[in-house]
Amino acid sequence: MIGAGAVACALVHRDKNEAIRHCQAAISKKLRAPSTAEFTDTIVSRGDSGFGTHYYDVAGTVDAQNGFGAMVRGEYTCELTQRPDGQWLVTSTRVL
Structure with missing residues (x-):
């Protein structure tokens, strides 16, 4: 049996992956050749x-x-x- 803590942890992990996906899609739109984009060293922080x-x-x-x-x-x-x-809302993107 899976405990409530494990389920909550899995949901947070899923949401962080969704956040990464939405951000990388938004960043790709800013690139000259989005299909060539390779993302690495990704860090995610979450707050309420x-x-x-x-x-x-x-x-x-x-x-x-x-x-x-x-x-x-x-x-x-x-x-x-x-x-x-x-629903997800991207509020800011920046490429340096």
């Missing part, structure tokens, strides 16, 4: 803002082709919120 809303900060490294076809590396950050109804 009350009333069932969770916020996430995602950061990492992205390698992608520039306009000349050369692979370049940048660091990215992304902030997003998961509303009580399960």
Whole structure:
């Protein structure tokens, strides 16, 4: 039998993976060649803002082709919120 703590941990892990997916999709849209993007060194932090809303900060490294076809590396950050109804809202993206 799986305990409530294990289920809660699994849900948080799933939500963190969803946060990563949404952020990487948003970051990819900012790249010149999004299909070449390779994301590494991803770090996720999660917080609760009350009333069932969770916020996430995602950061990492992205390698992608520039306009000349050369692979370049940048660091990215992304902030997003998961509303009580399960909807995700990306509030900030930045590629350095």
